Amino acid sequence: MRQPSFFKRLVEAKAGGLGALSRAAQRNARHAISLCHGLMSERGEVSGARLAREALAAYQTLEPAACEAFFDLLVKEFSPDPEDVGRCADAYRDDPSQTNLILLQQAAEPPRQELFRRLNMAAGGTGVLVDMRRQLLQGLGQKPQWLGIEADLAHLLRSWFNRGFLTLQRIDWRSPALILEKLINYEAVHEIQGWRDLRRRLQADRRCYAFFHPALPEEPLIFIEVALTKGMSAKVQPLLDPDSPVLDPASADCAIFYSITNCQHALRGVSFGNFLIKQVAEDLGRELPRLKAFATLSPVPGFCSWLIATADAPRGAPVRAEIAAVLAKLDAPRWFEDNALSAELQRQLAPLCAHYLLYAKQDQEPRDPVARFHLVNGAQLIRLNWLGDTSAAGIRQSAGMMVNYVYRLADVERNHEAYARDRTVVASRRLELLARESLLAPANGDQA
Amino acid sequence: MRQPSFFKRLVEAKAGGLGALSRAAQRNARHAISLCHGLMSERGEVSGARLAREALAAYQTLEPAACEAFFDLLVKEFSPDPEDVGRCADAYRDDPSQTNLILLQQAAEPPRQELFRRLNMAAGGTGVLVDMRRQLLQGLGQKPQWLGIEADLAHLLRSWFNRGFLTLQRIDWRSPALILEKLINYEAVHEIQGWRDLRRRLQADRRCYAFFHPALPEEPLIFIEVALTKGMSAKVQPLLDPDSPVLDPASADCAIFYSITNCQHALRGVSFGNFLIKQVAEDLGRELPRLKAFATLSPVPGFCSWLIATADAPRGAPVRAEIAAVLAKLDAPRWFEDNALSAELQRQLAPLCAHYLLYAKQDQEPRDPVARFHLVNGAQLIRLNWLGDTSAAGIRQSAGMMVNYVYRLADVERNHEAYARDRTVVASRRLELLARESLLAPANGDQA
Amino acid sequence: MRQPSFFKRLVEAKAGGLGALSRAAQRNARHAISLCHGLMSERGEVSGARLAREALAAYQTLEPAACEAFFDLLVKEFSPDPEDVGRCADAYRDDPSQTNLILLQQAAEPPRQELFRRLNMAAGGTGVLVDMRRQLLQGLGQKPQWLGIEADLAHLLRSWFNRGFLTLQRIDWRSPALILEKLINYEAVHEIQGWRDLRRRLQADRRCYAFFHPALPEEPLIFIEVALTKGMSAKVQPLLDPDSPVLDPASADCAIFYSITNCQHALRGVSFGNFLIKQVAEDLGRELPRLKAFATLSPVPGFCSWLIATADAPRGAPVRAEIAAVLAKLDAPRWFEDNALSAELQRQLAPLCAHYLLYAKQDQEPRDPVARFHLVNGAQLIRLNWLGDTSAAGIRQSAGMMVNYVYRLADVERNHEAYARDRTVVASRRLELLARESLLAPANGDQA
Amino acid sequence: MRQPSFFKRLVEAKAGGLGALSRAAQRNARHAISLCHGLMSERGEVSGARLAREALAAYQTLEPAACEAFFDLLVKEFSPDPEDVGRCADAYRDDPSQTNLILLQQAAEPPRQELFRRLNMAAGGTGVLVDMRRQLLQGLGQKPQWLGIEADLAHLLRSWFNRGFLTLQRIDWRSPALILEKLINYEAVHEIQGWRDLRRRLQADRRCYAFFHPALPEEPLIFIEVALTKGMSAKVQPLLDPDSPVLDPASADCAIFYSITNCQHALRGVSFGNFLIKQVAEDLGRELPRLKAFATLSPVPGFCSWLIATADAPRGAPVRAEIAAVLAKLDAPRWFEDNALSAELQRQLAPLCAHYLLYAKQDQEPRDPVARFHLVNGAQLIRLNWLGDTSAAGIRQSAGMMVNYVYRLADVERNHEAYARDRTVVASRRLELLARESLLAPANGDQA
Numbered sequence A, B, C, D: 001m002r003q004p005s006f007f008k009r010l011v012e013a014k015a016g017g018l019g020a021l022s023r024a025a026q027r028n029a030r031h032a033i034s035l036c037h038g039l040m041s042e043r044g045e046v047s048g049a050r051l052a053r054e055a056l057a058a059y060q061t062l063e064p065a066a067c068e069a070f071f072d073l074l075v076k077e078f079s080p081d082p083e084d085v086g087r088c089a090d091a092y093r094d095d096p097s098q099t100n101l102i103l104l105q106q107a108a109e110p111p112r113q114e115l116f117r118r119l120n121m122a123a124g125g126t127g128v129l130v131d132m133r134r135q136l137l138q139g140l141g142q143k144p145q146w147l148g149i150e151a152d153l154a155h156l157l158r159s160w161f162n163r164g165f166l167t168l169q170r171i172d173w174r175s176p177a178l179i180l181e182k183l184i185n186y187e188a189v190h191e192i193q194g195w196r197d198l199r200r201r202l203q204a205d206r207r208c209y210a211f212f213h214p215a216l217p218e219e220p221l222i223f224i225e226v227a228l229t230k231g232m233s234a235k236v237q238p239l240l241d242p243d244s245p246v247l248d249p250a251s252a253d254c255a256i257f258y259s260i261t262n263c264q265h266a267l268r269g270v271s272f273g274n275f276l277i278k279q280v281a282e283d284l285g286r287e288l289p290r291l292k293a294f295a296t297l298s299p300v301p302g303f304c305s306w307l308i309a310t311a312d313a314p315r316g317a318p319v320r321a322e323i324a325a326v327l328a329k330l331d332a333p334r335w336f337e338d339n340a341l342s343a344e345l346q347r348q349l350a351p352l353c354a355h356y357l358l359y360a361k362q363d364q365e366p367r368d369p370v371a372r373f374h375l376v377n378g379a380q381l382i383r384l385n386w387l388g389d390t391s392a393a394g395i396r397q398s399a400g401m402m403v404n405y406v407y408r409l410a411d412v413e414r415n416h417e418a419y420a421r422d423r424t425v426v427a428s429r430r431l432e433l434l435a436r437e438s439l440l441a442p443a444n445g446d447q448a
């Protein structure tokens, strides 16, 4: 997983010219592909591990242009034969026997899949294949023909990173520095400001858990950070303060999930978060029976951009003007330190944010990505917190507002089904009432 | 992996009658299948682990008749739709684009595979699926329609038990008794006579290695037993003697692989042995640089039954009669303790055994299964050992003869390729000369 | 700890004659002692580990006669100088300052102690020193002059094997065979009949715990075996039956300590058993809150020999005759299978045994060694079990009777103090009443 | 080990007045002491662990004044009885039998030692006792009467922290952050500037090893930092540079010990450093057979202060004046960046430093503490490095000079003996020649 990034290769390749593939690049790609063919041959059966090692090594040293050529050859030479598949499918259509099904299966599976499985036999192979998918995902925009390779890798990785093969590990100050350093690098929600900040996040009233795969024992796949608190946290800055006092965890009544980070973008589509939240909630509940609530303290990352779009939208002029006026007030530097201004904005923005969370859609799903994640997992949107996050990012994205989603294990499945059936946003009565006060509520003269 | 065996269920089911499936069995099978459908549905996404647990539990409590009905339903309700696959295959035949390929893949993969992947999310799921394949393999003779399910499980298990996910572990007297007990139970070549026998097999001049999968940490998949010796062993009884003196391993020049056992019949077709021998040879060579030879001391399990069949075959009467006469001598009880008789038999049987190993075929491959295994792995057949195994089984199978196959890491690949190309049996000159003395050698008047 | 036993050496030495110490033995002992002096010298400081290794090796190869000479030299050359100690003690008597105390300490500590500490620096040194004490203890009868060496080793071992340095480990079927084999060899109370018997003792409704020292990680120091039962066990054979059904431990209400074994006789005087019982009781109580009673099922090893001695004692003739009559009945082979005879004996022997446990003394302490152990630990003698142990040993030692001692954590300290103060045997009312029925009870005409 | 420092307690105690011990402090000290008496009593035998826990807890909560009173009571009530010891010493003087020796031992050992051993039974006891010695060492200046307690603790800790009980552990970036943080805090030679600096010190061409005791598994006792280099390093700044390139360790020919830190001042007098260097040299030599030299890159911490003292000393005026002139030049800020000035100073200071290392004494031993440490360990002083350390400390202590001491395992013992016998400073010829050029060399007109 340490090879130079695809983008870096791309940049370096610029000089050589992408159009006219250099002879060296062609030769190198062809060499790597021929090792792959060798691995698929008779010899592969007996010398699999060695051939896999050689083929992986050849692939890993490809410069970007050669790497593109390698992928193109994977499309050309490792896809199933259309005529062959056609014949097998005809046979199965005529006689849907299990024998015909097996023949069809063999014909329809791209030889690439077997190639990837054999490459995986080499030490470190899994990591290289994960990285290969990362590269493919990055390149797909330019090279839609790689879609099939990407799909094959996705298929295998989903199978290999099955929940049944993952281990949940608690991470604390006794964990290897090598792992902790990765948390610092990966944390995507509330950036970790060095080792002192991390240390506070691992003390007695904080918890951190991650999923690992046995083939990547030093690579957290996803991790979650939890604060054990008295009462449900409304503001994130106190939770992140490295100098905050440490609470006796036995006295906590609430577990706040304040950050969840997917570490491996190359494992997109292999969902872990859902399992992680639930298992952590179960484990914590067993360990600390006093815990009464499991809730998130979450950002509302899409609110401000939606509000700006709404202000520009072709709708009733008065509402647009009012929203534009509100937005203008947000231009005041550090407005949130001006109590009067802040109170005024709260009156206008909190209802708008409730409206956004409950009613703003994108392809029938909630427009807010964090809301989508927790709602599909079966959580309930329970509370909006004014000035919950006064960091630069918090102010910019959501005028500082945060929300709590509650995970009640007894309700999770019902909530999820309601959401899955008709995209119902399960929310508290309080939030629904708040949304009614919004400028955009129908009663307030707007027609959405 | 502890549920009652399939055969036991079958026996128990006899009373109830297999023909007319009882209503209770039908109901139970249907219940388990409906839990499987639930697991595949929307709810499966959010409550996967719980639903997987429930479906597995329902499956595990099925009585044999209900289990058969369950498998039949897996064929009927979890196979791909022939029309659907046909359409996708037509599209791909018309336009072999990667997009069409992906659609074809999705249509052609039996939904069972996704079901098995989801069942695997439950704790212990992998073990249950391995056992499910065991049951299917046992039932296939009666129920050929289960072939597709078996193929799907085989496909998944081959992918999951990829060499890249296995760990090689040395097993010694410090290993958990739980594991050691399994070696005693599983050993298939030279039965382990209790803990004292096992203990000797784990002392300083013996080695034992096994492959494990992280999801089955207490289940050896395959294990190999090695003796470190001075000179290449010709007889197995001294190696197995619990009272034999312990050699200083640093003084050994030969590593004798005297037993290799596949523990999980349900992983048939997932080849480990090849990897195991080679990695153990590499590791031992590094640890003990004085080792000069890596060889097996192997049985010739098919010799006697082949010889009997040959005596009955419609060929030149004189040869048949001579063979029958030789066979008759083997009826003498403990003939091998009669020196004169033994010497006489050696003159006749050793050349016949060399002939058998070099020339007796079955579908173009060597007729002896142990020979097939080592030759396809690239070993060379090097020596025949008269009275190498005087146990009851050794006398019965091969008139006490054993052979050494040598693994020279430098030659393994070339040997394998020669074998793979045209089934060449790579053997020592000595063995070839020995075969020429056989009754069946062309020069000796037989026309094979 | 693997050197030939002292007795073996003694036997081997017989030929050479113990009286006239051979020159070779003298030379070897002198060589080992001179290495010890080297280790104590300046060079010892910088090359300690190497010199310790050499001195230990020289000591370990001494034949028995040389070993005796070595110990004699340890007395002669590594004891404190009497004049020197005398002067320091005078000074301290005159002026009991801390400075004088320190000087006295240095003068009074035998140089052997520093020697042993330096020998301990070598890898494996601790094990050799433990074994050295074993040899000294065995030889003390013949060689009382070794008392001082033995006392020095005992002083150091007591300090090094302090409870604070020991770890309590649960032993189960996942433990290394190397450890389990030692349990089989060491078990002193109810012999373990091979691996099948051991396996049953480690199943879900049984527990085994041992103390280990970090310097001897593969040597259990003491271990205890526990059965989790419903109701307090009165008979030991059902507990030991390898075919007995396994109880769900969560349904148990009683933890029966049925065996406790000190493995290292060489650590005599370093008490562990007391700590072990209490910590195991605490740990089990936490893990299985349903457990209501912690009790032993213990032998009464001294009863029969006491009864025989009593029958011979110069006391009232009628009582002696009656006891002799009872004893005579015990000569009937397998008398305990004759219900009538058994009932008759129970009426006579049970009260006698209660009397024995409550009143038979040896130097003011209870005469029964097992009773001493549990009473000093603060347990209460609660019940006598007729035919609790019908093994040959049980019948021979106590006519098959066993007893339960109960450990009530709340009472342990008070019981211990009562015992320590005036050797009070804390027993149940039932046992006291039983003892009154004894032939030996004063009311029954005997004057003890 | 986390209780408030003794100094902190002292400061806090100021208000209460040290002279007149408050009643509360008296009461608390007396309470802790009475728990200690309880632990020594009969009850201690059966309830040792609990009583130890309580006594330790009482001790740990003592405020500074009460803690002093506690120590005073340890002197008064836990010292041996002078009359008793006197009698036993008289008896041993009269008859130096081993029995009399044992009685003397028992009388002479302060009861405190048994008390400390019993306190050690509580979880965490060892750490508290280590800390108790730290406090005693800090207080000794004011309270010489505590010398005996300190000696008793030293005696026990030396016995418990015997080399045979320690484990050597490699520390790298996979070690727990908890341990790594301690290295950052403890490092005494070249301060670690945070995690990035530490990370570089743990990369492939660096090594770090530490000794641990099983009772303090998270407390490094001493650690050493090693750089694997090509050629013997003369300057330390390049070694410490976090941005320096990482060398392939297989290509290194030299192991430079550039820092060794005793972490536990409370274990003063328990020597580890000697063992650590030698074992690390042996282990590295085995792992990397290309390593040809094991050497330190060491400071000369006492040089400048010695030079100043020398300039003030009553000796030949001309030399004094010259030295004073040299010293004056060192006042120029960043003089070492002025090439001409630096060269001039090198000509004068390097010979003076060689003289200092070879001839400057303090009680017959080399005056430089680092020289003492390595010379007693058997190293050879081999090279002086001008501007080896241009940090503020390096310039201040030794005008930037560093030296290499070489550890040749074959010579270590001989060097040590030469040093131990007559304080011979084993140095290279080059350094001896350099010293002759010094202003202070006899040939140069000075009479030392």
Ligand SMILES: [Mg+2]
Pocket (backbone or CB within 6 Å): A155, B155
């Ligand atoms: Mg597949």
Ligand SMILES: [Mg+2]
Pocket (backbone or CB within 6 Å): C155, D155
């Ligand atoms: Mg002592």
